[in-house]
Amino acid sequence: MELVVNQTHYRLLVDGDRRLLWVLRDELELTGTKYGCGEGQCGACTVLIDGAAVRSCLTPVSKIAGKEITTIEGLAQNGKLHPLQQAFIEADAMQCGYCTPGMILSAAGLLKKTPHPTEPEIRRALEGNICRCGTYPRIVRAVQMATANSGAAHA
Amino acid sequence: MPDIEQERYELFEAPAYQFEPGNFDFERRDFFKLVGGGLVLLLALDRPAGAQESGRPAAFRGDARPPELAAWMHIAEDGKITVYTGKVEVGQNIRTSLAQAVAEELRSPVAAIHLVMADTDLTPYDMGTFGSRTTPLMAPQMKKVGAAAREALIDLAAAKWKVDRSSISIANGAAKNKTTGESAGFGELTHGQKLLKTVDGAAVTPPSEWTIEGTSAAKVNAVDIVTGAHRYTPDIIRPDMVPGRILRPPAFNAKLESFDVEEAAKIPGIAIVREGDFAGVAAADEIVLNKAIAAIKTTWNIGPQPSSKELFAYLKAHPAEQRTRGDFGGSNSPVHGDIEQGLHSAAHTLDATYTVAYIAHVPLEPRSAVAEWNGDKLTVWTGTQRPFGVQAELAAAFKIPDDHVRVIVPDTGSAYGGKHTGEAAIEAARLAKTAKRPVKLIWTREEEFTWAYFRPAGVIDIRSGVASDGQITAWEFHNYNSGPSAIDTPYDIANRTTQFHPTESPLRQGSYRGLAATANHFARESHMDDLAAAIGMDPLEFRLKNLKNDRLRAVLQAAAEKFGWGNVKNERNRGSGLACGVEKGGYVATCATISIVPAEYQGAEVTPAPPKVRIDRVVTAFECGAIVNPEHLKNQIEGAVMMGIGGALFEAIAFDKGRVLNARLSQYRVPRFSDVPVVETVLVDRKDLPSAGAGETPIVGLAPAVGNAIFHATGTRLRSLPMVPRGFIQPS
Numbered sequence: 001m002e003l004v005v006n007q008t009h010y011r012l013l014v015d016g017d018r019r020l021l022w023v024l025r026d027e028l029e030l031t032g033t034k035y036g037c038g039e040g041q042c043g044a045c046t047v048l049i050d051g052a053a054v055r056s057c058l059t060p061v062s063k064i065a066g067k068e069i070t071t072i073e074g075l076a077q078n079g080k081l082h083p084l085q086q087a088f089i090e091a092d093a094m095q096c097g098y099c100t101p102g103m104i105l106s107a108a109g110l111l112k113k114t115p116h117p118t119e120p121e122i123r124r125a126l127e128g129n130i131c132r133c134g135t136y137p138r139i140v141r142a143v144q145m146a147t148a149n150s151g152a153a154h155a
Numbered sequence: 156m157p158d159i160e161q162e163r164y165e166l167f168e169a170p171a172y173q174f175e176p177g178n179f180d181f182e183r184r185d186f187f188k189l190v191g192g193g194l195v196l197l198l199a200l201d202r203p204a205g206a207q208e209s210g211r212p213a214a215f216r217g218d219a220r221p222p223e224l225a226a227w228m229h230i231a232e233d234g235k236i237t238v239y240t241g242k243v244e245v246g247q248n249i250r251t252s253l254a255q256a257v258a259e260e261l262r263s264p265v266a267a268i269h270l271v272m273a274d275t276d277l278t279p280y281d282m283g284t285f286g287s288r289t290t291p292l293m294a295p296q297m298k299k300v301g302a303a304a305r306e307a308l309i310d311l312a313a314a315k316w317k318v319d320r321s322s323i324s325i326a327n328g329a330a331k332n333k334t335t336g337e338s339a340g341f342g343e344l345t346h347g348q349k350l351l352k353t354v355d356g357a358a359v360t361p362p363s364e365w366t367i368e369g370t371s372a373a374k375v376n377a378v379d380i381v382t383g384a385h386r387y388t389p390d391i392i393r394p395d396m397v398p399g400r401i402l403r404p405p406a407f408n409a410k411l412e413s414f415d416v417e418e419a420a421k422i423p424g425i426a427i428v429r430e431g432d433f434a435g436v437a438a439a440d441e442i443v444l445n446k447a448i449a450a451i452k453t454t455w456n457i458g459p460q461p462s463s464k465e466l467f468a469y470l471k472a473h474p475a476e477q478r479t480r481g482d483f484g485g486s487n488s489p490v491h492g493d494i495e496q497g498l499h500s501a502a503h504t505l506d507a508t509y510t511v512a513y514i515a516h517v518p519l520e521p522r523s524a525v526a527e528w529n530g531d532k533l534t535v536w537t538g539t540q541r542p543f544g545v546q547a548e549l550a551a552a553f554k555i556p557d558d559h560v561r562v563i564v565p566d567t568g569s570a571y572g573g574k575h576t577g578e579a580a581i582e583a584a585r586l587a588k589t590a591k592r593p594v595k596l597i598w599t600r601e602e603e604f605t606w607a608y609f610r611p612a613g614v615i616d617i618r619s620g621v622a623s624d625g626q627i628t629a630w631e632f633h634n635y636n637s638g639p640s641a642i643d644t645p646y647d648i649a650n651r652t653t654q655f656h657p658t659e660s661p662l663r664q665g666s667y668r669g670l671a672a673t674a675n676h677f678a679r680e681s682h683m684d685d686l687a688a689a690i691g692m693d694p695l696e697f698r699l700k701n702l703k704n705d706r707l708r709a710v711l712q713a714a715a716e717k718f719g720w721g722n723v724k725n726e727r728n729r730g731s732g733l734a735c736g737v738e739k740g741g742y743v744a745t746c747a748t749i750s751i752v753p754a755e756y757q758g759a760e761v762t763p764a765p766p767k768v769r770i771d772r773v774v775t776a777f778e779c780g781a782i783v784n785p786e787h788l789k790n791q792i793e794g795a796v797m798m799g800i801g802g803a804l805f806e807a808i809a810f811d812k813g814r815v816l817n818a819r820l821s822q823y824r825v826p827r828f829s830d831v832p833v834v835e836t837v838l839v840d841r842k843d844l845p846s847a848g849a850g851e852t853p854i855v856g857l858a859p860a861v862g863n864a865i866f867h868a869t870g871t872r873l874r875s876l877p878m879v880p881r882g883f884i885q886p887s
Contacts, residue, residue, distance in 0.1 A: 015440075015442050017442060018440065018441070018442055019441075022440070022441050025390075026398070026440060026441075029392055030383075031383070031386060031389070031390035031392070032382070032383020032384070032390075033383070034387075034389070034519070034520070034568075035389060035521070035597060036519050036520075036521075036600065036820075037600040037819070037820045038599060038600060039600070039819060039820065039821055041819070041820035041821050042519065042600075042820055044519055071383065072381075072382065072383035073382065073383050073384075075382070076382055081378070081381065081382070085381040085382065088377075088381050089373065089374070089377045089378065089381060092373070092374060092377075092786055092787070092790055094246075094374070094377065094380055094381075095246035095247070095248065095569070095790060095791075095794055096245055096246025096518075096519070096520070096566075096567065096568045096569035097246070097377075097380035097381075097385065097566075097568070098387060098518075098519040098520045098568030098569060099519050100380050100381055101381075101383045104381060122828075123828040123829060123831070124828075124829075126828050127827055127828050127829055129828075130519060130820070130825055130827060131519075131797075132517055132518060132519050132569055132571075132798070132825060133246050133569055133794045133797075133798075134793060134794035134795070134796065134797025134798050134826065135790065135793070135794060135797075136797055136826075136827075136828050136831045137793055137831055137834050138790065138793070139828075140828070140831075
């Protein structure tokens with residue numbers, strides 16, 4: 001089957017039942033997408049599929065052949081960080097950082113749909129993402145900063 | 156140095172360290188073989204101050220490092236500055252704060268300092284990263300070695316320009332000849348050198364003169380994190396590596412009775428391992444792994460085990476008095492004064508019992524390891540807080556010498572006290588031995604919830620008395636099982652005793668952020684509010700009346716001021732509470748406002764859920780001596796508040812018949828964005844005091860402050876953590 005990940009086309013011989021998370025990590029060595037729970041509850045595995053935030057741990061690869069997949073590795077363009085990545089650094093919106101790729105991609109999915117979200121909209125969109133270190137207030141601030149920097153169109 | 160009470164539940168679990176005696180033969184060439192030329196500085200261990208922190212208890216064999224070495228540093232001929240520490244980065248931002256400490260002494264930018272952390276082949280021995288000890292105990296050692304390096308560079312520069320040392324200044328990562336204005340980078344000074352100096356410390360820069368410490372340096376590896384480039388243990392890839400999975404028993408303490416692999420063996424390309432009660436599989440991918448695990452037929456012998464419903468009665472009925480508080484790093488306080496006399500003279504007496512449930516750490520990176528054998532030498536990448544402890548566990552498990560085991564800890568996806576042990580490392584190594592290839596083992600979330608260890612559950616009984624003027628006349632405090640940290644009251648009470656009673660634990664238990672300090676503060680500070688209420692005194696005034704400790708008074712007053720405690724108006728279903736305490740050299744006060752709000756609509760056919768407790772606002776004042784990095788300190792305090800909300804309101808492990816009943820994130824609720832209150836912090840900076848750690852203590856005030864706020868909003872005192880696992884239910 002063919003997967004399009006970060007604008008690169010891959011031809012893979014894999015069982016279509018395999019979950020996108022493990023194909024990304026084990027076959028394509030794109031390890032920025034994290035395993036956290038395997039049941040779509042923590043958001044660490046979030047990727048963009050055709051611009052929408054999706055839990056890759058629940059997504060069989062057979063369902064997404066040919067669709068545009070963006071992982072955290074594909075967010076920066078031409079060596080320039082995405083405004084969300086920049087804002088997460090500036091707001092110090094991470095501690096251990098394990099949730100950060102999923103947080104950033106969930107936020108990117110939100111900004112695709114809603115370029116200027118309100119604070120409640122940000123919280124609602126990220127409710128399915130867990131930061132056990134508890135940097136939630138900073139993550140909200142980072143998304144607001146990225147919005148202010150009008151990075152919404154970037155992803 | 157702050158008096159830090161050590162917590163060591165985990166040492167009952169892991170095998171004791173066994174270092175065989177041997178002669179250490181240190182030769183300077185070993186170091187340079189490792190690092191090339193330049194300047195190497197070794198810091199001799201400052202005993203007894205560093206004795207618990209660094210340095211092997213005895214010499215150990217075949218290693219390139221002296222046995223009693225606290226820290227070491229290399230300045231390469233290209234100017235690269237590398238500092239080696241056995242500490243582990245788990246999100247507490249010590250990679251940044253320790254780099255700041257060295258940068259301060261070397262008068263260099265933080266970005267110029269590279270830290271090699273937690274690699275048993277490369278870094279000095281370290282007992283582990285826990286107990287908030289990195290900042291008070293490791294940072295000063297880093298600063299000493301940095302200061303010694305600075306002095307050595309001054310010597311080199313003075314020799315180079317043939318001037319007196321007093322003519323040399325070090326700034327911005329370079330040496331300067333003050334007379335001629337010439338300057339030279341550190342690399343230039345060390346070029347062509349193979350200089351090794353053993354130092355026992357040099358005068359370090361005091362906080363009042365800090366220019367790099369004390370500032371909010373940015374997280375040093377943030378770009379790697381936001382781009383997904385940082386490789387956590389589960390992201391390590393080795394040639395020919397295959398994933399592994401463990402065949403778990405259906406219950407705790409189960410014994411494997413039969414093991415039938417007839418069907419599973421037909422699956423091509425898998426390795427099946429069984430040794431005793433250990434069973435697992437390595438295979439090409441996760442689909443094959445699942446098939447193989449499902450195809451193995453096992454029967455297990457499961458004995459009777461207590462359930463969470465009977466937990467607290469069980470704890471009180473099963474003392475483990477052969478262990479004493481001393482085993483946990485403290486000692487039981489004697490009875491001061493006369494408790495009975497104090498109770499007798501009280502205007503009001505109070506007798507209350509508090510409980511805390513087992514809770515899980517839920518690190519987002521589950522326990523995992525990559526293991527690779529090369530002959531009888533083993534390399535393991537794993538997320539642990541005790542790399543050298545795991546090295547010893549592996550050596551013991553495979554009966555090989557310690558120096559045949561290398562443990563490397565990539566900066567880890569959090570731990571919170573939950574990663575002291577090396578189960579995943581041992582399991583991966585066992586699978587790799589049979590598979591004859593590197594094996595990666597990532598625990599599933601259910602395994603993480605079940606087969607890790609838990610924060611101890613506990614029961615706390617308090618008997619007290621208070622005079623009508625607010626003076627506490629008696630205080631008797633008994634903690635069963637949850638632990639002795641911060642058990643002693645900071646209040647000034649003449650007639651008092653505090654006792655810790657170890658008990659048998661139905662579940663495997665170990666360290667946790669703040670550990671028993673949360674339980675002890677919850678009980679003590681809830682009880683304090685009840686005493687204040689009994690005599691009709693304001694909770695803040697009541698605490699201040701009984702409190703002499705100036706540092707604690709200062710944070711209490713700072714939090715109350717920021718919060719506007721004097722203007723607080725409690726009303727039905729909306730109230731505010733406060734709490735304060737001391738732990739691990741840090742002083743914290745927390746104020747919180749809560750509201751009782753209707754649960755979200757769940758559909759017409761569902762019985763309406765009880766109302767919930769919403770935390771509206773939390774103000775935390777914290778003092779931990781001289782502040783090293785204000786922004787990162789705030790981040791830690793905010794994180795502790797958020798994590799504390801879970802244990803305060805709804806987190807609890809439910810178990811029965813040796814099984815965890817809520818081993819999934821869909822069943823075990825952790826704080827999410829919808830739980831976030833307005834979080835404010837007040838940092839009290841004491842440049843005149845040594846820095847203490849900050850990763851744990853800010854968590855301890857949250858639960859009691861929230862419990863007190865619930866009391867002021869409803870008149871109901873909740874004495875069990877979590878307080879509202881199923882919503883706010885008015886006791887009938």
